[in-house]
Amino acid sequence: xIGNAALPGSLGGPVPNIYYDDYFQIDAKIxxxxxxxxxxxxxxxxxxxxPLRYYQGTSNMPIQNEYYxxxxxxxxxxxx
Numbered sequence: 001x002i003g004n005a006a007l008p009g010s011l012g013g014p015v016p017n018i019y020y021d022d023y024f025q026i027d028a029k030i031x032x033x034x035x036x037x038x039x040x041x042x043x044x045x046x047x048x049x050x051p052l053r054y055y056q057g058t059s060n061m062p063i064q065n066e067y068y069x070x071x072x073x074x075x076x077x078x079x080x
Contacts, residue, residue: 016057025050042074 026048031041052066 016061018054018056018063019059021053021055021059023050023052024048037079039077039079040075041077043072045071045073 025046027043027045028047029041029043031039033039046068047070049067049070052068053062054064055062
């Protein structure tokens, strides 16, 4: 829930509450250490492509949908 205040200059009563919809994002990371100083890794975020939704008052009144898609990253870390 974000808030329950009347908008400045609005003609009615308070604005209904704004809620976040259920959100379940799957992230994963795998890494392998060749030595104590060199590690290779790969990771993925939002692998299930979960959208982020907000609604006002009830879930049948959506006000915002955000779609990010999955993202991937990989690399080598060096400690010295």
